[in-house]
Amino acid sequence: MIQQLLQANWPEWNGRLAKGPTGWNNTTHFIHNEQRRSVMRIYNTHRDRARIEFEFAVLDSLQRVPLSFKIPAPISSMSGDRMVRVQDGSERYACLFAYIEGVRPEEGSIQAAYSFGEKTGELVNALAVCSIGMKPVYPPYYELLQSYPVYNEAFILDFCNQPPPAFKDQGEALHILKEAYADICSRLESLKNLPQQLVHGDLNFSNLLVDVGRPYTVTALLDFEFCTQDVRAMEPAVVISGFMGMADEKEAIRQFCEGFAQRVRLSAEEIGAIPVLMRLRMVDVFLHFLSRYREGTDESSVLREQVDMLAAGFQRMEYCQEWLDDMLFQCLL
Structure with missing residues (x-):
C-alpha cells in the first residue's frame, strides 16, 4: 500500500521501506533510495483535512524563522497537494516529509x-x-x-x-x-x-x-x-x-x-x-x-x-x- 501511494503521488521518492515508530495517533514509514530519504506519516485517528492544513500552516510559518533545530518539512505530491487519501477504504490521509537526521533519546536517559x-x-x-x-x-x-x-x-x-x-x-x-x-x-x-x-x-x-x-x-x-x-x-x-x-x-x-x-x-x-x-x-x-x-x-x-x-x-x-x-x-x- 505504501509503495502504491508513493508511485502514484511521489514516484521520485519511492524506494526501500522500513517501518517507523507507531504512536497513538499515527504510523510512520521510512523510505530510502539512492538519491533521497523521506518519512511517510499516516493519520490514523481522524479524517479531517483542516487539522493537517493548520499543522502545515504552522510548519510553513516556522520555516521562515531562524531555528537551531529542524522541524518537519512536508513534500508536495505530483499534483501539488501535500496530503493524499489512503486508497484502502479508510479515508485516512497520508503525507510525506523530508527525512531528518537524528535518533530518539534513549529511554530513561536525561542527557538531552x-x-x-x-x-x-x-x-x-x-x-x-x-x-x-x-x-x-x-x-x-x-x-x-x-x-x-x-x-x-x-x-x-x-x-x-x-x-x-x-x-x-x-x-x-x-x-x-x-x-x-x-x-x-x-x-x-x-x-x-x-x-x-x-x-x-x-x-x-x-x-x-x-x-x-x-x-x-x-x-x-x-x-x-x-x-x-x-x-x-x-x-x-x-x-x-x-x-x-x-x-x-x-x-x-x-x-x-x-x-x-x-x-x-x-x-x-x-x-x-x-x-x-x-x-x-x-x-x-x-x-x-x-x-x-x-x-x-x-x-x-x-x-x-x-x-x-x-x-x-x-x-x-x-x-x-x-x-x-x-x-x-x-x-x-
Missing part, C-alpha cells in the same frame, strides 16, 4: 534534558511571532469541558464510582482521577487569564531527535499536529509532566528548566500555574483515552494502563509538590 529545555524555549519564542492566518482546529487545554462535552462531571462520577467490569479492580485509581478531574474543573476559568500564544502542546521525548554522536543535543522537534492557541506556560508544563516518575525526575526537571530559562522567562503567576497545568494535561490524557475506549478505538487494557499510570502520577505530584514549586521558581523566574 537541558538541550530540550533550550529548544523548547526557542520554539516558544518562534511560535509567538508566527502569523498563520487560520483559526486553530484544536481547542486549548483549558477548554477541557468543551473538548469532551460527552464526558461531563456526571459521566465521570458515574464511570469512576460504578466502573464497567473491566475496571472494577481499579477503584482506588479511579477515585484519584475523579478527584483530580473535579479539582481541575474548578480551576479552568482562572487559567484563561494567563499569557497566551501558539503552542506545540505535545512535546515529549517521543517527539524529538538528538544527534547520533552527541545524544545530549536535540536536533529536531517533531509532530506539530496538536499545535494550537493556548496558555504559554502549557508548553513547559507538558514537558515537565512527562518527566514525572522517571528515575532522575528531579535532575531532569532542573536541567530542562535551566535550559528553558536561557530562552524564556515566565512571570511568577505563570510559574505558579505550572503544577495546575501539569494536572490539567494529565486529566486531558485520561479523558482522551476514555473517549478512545468508549468509541471502540482501544481495548480496555489500554485505558487500564493509562488509569494506573495517571493515578500514580497524581500521587507523585502530591508527594513532590514542595520541591517542584521551589525548583520552578528558582529556575524559571
Whole structure:
C-alpha cells in the first residue's frame, strides 16, 4: 500500500521501506533510495483535512524563522497537494516529509534534558511571532469541558464510582482521577487569564531527535499536529509532566528548566500555574483515552494502563509538590 501511494503521488521518492515508530495517533514509514530519504506519516485517528492544513500552516510559518533545530518539512505530491487519501477504504490521509537526521533519546536517559529545555524555549519564542492566518482546529487545554462535552462531571462520577467490569479492580485509581478531574474543573476559568500564544502542546521525548554522536543535543522537534492557541506556560508544563516518575525526575526537571530559562522567562503567576497545568494535561490524557475506549478505538487494557499510570502520577505530584514549586521558581523566574 505504501509503495502504491508513493508511485502514484511521489514516484521520485519511492524506494526501500522500513517501518517507523507507531504512536497513538499515527504510523510512520521510512523510505530510502539512492538519491533521497523521506518519512511517510499516516493519520490514523481522524479524517479531517483542516487539522493537517493548520499543522502545515504552522510548519510553513516556522520555516521562515531562524531555528537551531529542524522541524518537519512536508513534500508536495505530483499534483501539488501535500496530503493524499489512503486508497484502502479508510479515508485516512497520508503525507510525506523530508527525512531528518537524528535518533530518539534513549529511554530513561536525561542527557538531552537541558538541550530540550533550550529548544523548547526557542520554539516558544518562534511560535509567538508566527502569523498563520487560520483559526486553530484544536481547542486549548483549558477548554477541557468543551473538548469532551460527552464526558461531563456526571459521566465521570458515574464511570469512576460504578466502573464497567473491566475496571472494577481499579477503584482506588479511579477515585484519584475523579478527584483530580473535579479539582481541575474548578480551576479552568482562572487559567484563561494567563499569557497566551501558539503552542506545540505535545512535546515529549517521543517527539524529538538528538544527534547520533552527541545524544545530549536535540536536533529536531517533531509532530506539530496538536499545535494550537493556548496558555504559554502549557508548553513547559507538558514537558515537565512527562518527566514525572522517571528515575532522575528531579535532575531532569532542573536541567530542562535551566535550559528553558536561557530562552524564556515566565512571570511568577505563570510559574505558579505550572503544577495546575501539569494536572490539567494529565486529566486531558485520561479523558482522551476514555473517549478512545468508549468509541471502540482501544481495548480496555489500554485505558487500564493509562488509569494506573495517571493515578500514580497524581500521587507523585502530591508527594513532590514542595520541591517542584521551589525548583520552578528558582529556575524559571
